[in-house]
Every structure is written in C-alpha cells, then in structure tokens.
Amino acid sequence: MKVKLASNYGFCFGVKRAIKIAEDYKNSSTMGPLIHNQDEINRLRNDFNVGLYTNLSDVKDHDTVIIRTHGIPKDDLKNLRAQKAKIINATCPFVTTPQQIVKKMSKEGYSILIFGDADHPEVKGVQSYGEDQNDVHIILEPSDIENLVFKNNKIATVAQTTKKKEKYLEIVNALILKNKEVRVFNTICDATFENQDAARDLSKEVDVMIVIGGKNSSNTKQLHSICLENCADSYLIENETELQNSWFLNKKLCGITAGASTPDWIIQQVVEKVESQN
Ligand code: F3S
Secondary structure (H helix, E strand, C coil): CEEEECCCCCCCHHHHHHHHHHHHCCCCEEECCCCCCHHHHHHHHHHHCCEEECCHHHCCCCCEEEECCCCCCHHHHHHHHHCCCEEEECCCHHHHHHHHHHHHHHHCCCEEEEECCCCCHHHHHHHCCCCCHHHEEEECCHHHHHHCCCCCCEEEEEECCCCCHHHHHHHHHHHHHHCCEEEECCCCCHHHHHHHHHHHHHHCCCCEEEEECCCCCHHHHHHHHHHHHHCCCEEEECCHHHCCHHHHCCCCEEEEEECCCCCHHHHHHHHHHHHCCC
C-alpha cells in the first residue's frame, strides 16, 4: 500500500514543550494526564519515572507536580501552592491566554462566553478564572445562545483552542445580533488549523485515510470528522495494533495524519504497517 503523510501532522508546540518539561523533571508526577496520549504517558512513566496524580489529595507536601498541557482549575492551583508543592507549569501558553483573558475581562465587568466542551479539562480550567461563576457561560452551538441570560450588558468571548473557527464566527455573529458590546478573542490555536487544513487536502486525494491519536482527544476527533467529509473510509486509531486488513482491500493510496498529541514513533509504526499491506 502506498502511503502519503499530511503536510502537517502530529505534535504541536505545546505538547512538545510539555513532554520536554516532563523529561527534564524525571521522578515527578503530573496533575491529570500530561497530554491526551496514553502511549506517550506510558513512555514517560517507563523511561523517566513520571507518575500521575488522579486527584489533589494524592499530592504530598513538597512533591514536584507538573501541570498538564490543558491546565487545571484556579482553585486546584491554589491548593497545590498551599500544600507547598513544587509546581512546574507545563500548561500550553496558548491555553494560559484564554485563562488570563477570562480573568481580566470578568474583573472589568464583562459576562463571559466560552465556545467549547464544558467537560473538557482545558475549558474547566479557563472557566475557573471567571470572577462570577454564574456569569460564565459555555456553549457548543450558536443556537445555545437563545437560552443564555447574561448578567452584564457587555460580553467577552473566548474559544477552546481546538475548536473550529467557522463555528466560532457563527457564535460571534449570533451574539452581535443580540448584544450591544461583544469583545471577541480569537484563542483558537494555529497548530490545529495547520493540521486540519493539511488533513482536509489529503483526504480529498486518497482512497483510505488513517487518523492517529487519542480517542478522547477533541483535536484528533475533529481531524477524523474533517477527513470523513471527503473520504468515507477514514478511521481513527490510537496505534498500529488497531489497523484492520479489510480497510485496505482494493485501495491504492492511504493518507495518514495524526492529532497534536501523537508522538512520531507511533506514527512511524502505523506507516510501516500500512505500507506492508497488499
Ligand atoms: Fe497548545 Fe495548540 Fe498544542 S493550544 S497544546 S499548541 S494544539
């Protein structure tokens, strides 16, 4: 099977940075999974003895704690400080930005609107920086605006870094139609666009498309949905063991892309196994 890689794929700046930090602080532990990739987390544990706290009560006084790429809620950070933990912040700077915007704008009396998944750790962290939690609203669809009641007559919006800009624009348009003052911050990350654009282009020219990444990674799921728009035979896998021979029957060209948290060594293993298909 012939393989063609997307012109942009895999690790983004924020993930590379977080992994480097974890490698530099071997024998420490991360608060929540460092990135959305179990294989890479296993590698860090096996090769660098980087552990994982599942909740704050696991942290002992003076432990070294690495904050994950997606950040943590403000109060969790405060509690870690109170425990005198040594805090190493691997939060991606592009995630810190919306946190700081929400903090600043809500202090200035703006209601906050976040375009994102309410259950995503990044969004939970960003949300926590709002002064009045009852006036921080999280939505996924423009139609969700109908049901919102803002406490202030001025609104500031941020987006989860991995969201689609087209949808964000729809939300912003709907907001402007109903409100006098809307401050819009484009907090969507370029790394996501670049991988998405490359995946879109490649999925138009191949017979089968493989997207590699964590199944709980919103970034990877979005790449998969973009590929499905152009190539019905698009599959999302975490590693080469999930490849199925039937996907490649009567196919000539396989496109491969990978989410922003997928390490090169996993991509390489997938490429080799796909190339070995008849
Ligand atoms: Fe950061 Fe963007 Fe990656 S927000 S973690 S550089 S996808």
